[in-house]
Amino acid sequence: MEVLPVEDRLTGRSIAKASRRAALLDAAAQLFAERGYNGVSIEDLGSAAGVSGPAVYRHFSGKPAVLSALLIGVSEDLLDGSLAVVAASTDPEAALKDLIRFQVDFALSKANVIRVQDRDLSSLQREDEQLVRSLQRRYLEVWVDTLAELSPDVDRVRLRRKTHAVFGLINSTPHTTHGGRAVPDLAGLRGLLEDMSWAAVRI
Amino acid sequence: MEVLPVEDRLTGRSIAKASRRAALLDAAAQLFAERGYNGVSIEDLGSAAGVSGPAVYRHFSGKPAVLSALLIGVSEDLLDGSLAVVAASTDPEAALKDLIRFQVDFALSKANVIRVQDRDLSSLQREDEQLVRSLQRRYLEVWVDTLAELSPDVDRVRLRRKTHAVFGLINSTPHTTHGGRAVPDLAGLRGLLEDMSWAAVRI
DNA sequence: AATTTAGGTTAGTGGCTATTAACCGTGGTG
């Protein structure tokens, strides 16, 4: 008699484990964003999640696995989110506006992870780095496809460059908001970033 | 009879020393940009400059001092350069355009150092971090002053945010161009970044 | 109720790495 192989039963322990794992990933996002992957020890990581040191190995196979889980997660969220946004919108112009709004939301609400993603991508082991880069590329292509519908005559190299630049613009605030202090006029910042992105992307 | 205290004599050794120091800083810029400050050992640093290990201590008091020299240098270059640009231009609109061109030039020609600056700033020891932040703040204020002349009615908080976002836009390419490969259509990229920056900064 | 399993703990252990020590050849100085 076996338990189901994929669908794990929801026992008290498995819930505790899941929330512990989530706490570890939260701590990792914060600490890696502040000090960089190589500036954070497993002990730091554990104790930030209320557990000390080697307990981390009950949840991840090693330090690299923590970074992988974090960055693969965020890359998938971005790609999936963008696909949902495009699927839900009617015309390309609306799609682009929604993509901008989506990325601004993401950058403002998950600033830590954004920061880790473009700070410590190169610390991933080869295989996972390729996976994350592939997900990022596909996310970029969602944008480029949308832009291409709006400007069929512009070559895709230029559209990719434009998209990169807009990402830099939107992701500039994670570099600004240090530590995780609350931003005073968040709505104003959101609107400003959306307006600037829109202006920049329209040639 | 003493040698001049400030103006060192130009002997063969002092020239060799200066160029060795420059080589070390170059190597540091490249390696730190690729792997991050904590991912590079003193041995790596030395051997990338054609010298091995502890010889670095003949030029810098320690690893932190290498990072400090690098980041203080770039911050000063940016501030001084921007002051020169503003001093040389006639009207605020021309000044802003020249500031954009200056920052684009800098980001494209010194991508490594730009990347280190917003990746490993927090690895500086407290005192030097404050100095670099102060220089960066003054650089930002040069931009904000120029923008304020063009839009006297807009509050400076908003202008600071706009400036940050434009920096993010322009500095996006260092994150893109990996390792230091040559960029195909550099002039086109330069023009694109300038145009997008201008569009974004004009509300 | 007995047993197993899982998640936690505290001690190693081994490797890496920043820094120092001790030593050496040579360019610059007198």
Next chain:
DNA sequence: CACCACGGTTAATAGCCACTAACCTAAATT
């Protein structure tokens, strides 16, 4: 030409840190 400061070398040294071992408690399972 004798001397010395300097930039280099290789060999310790010491501390940090990822990871493993051994053990313990209690939830799940039977």
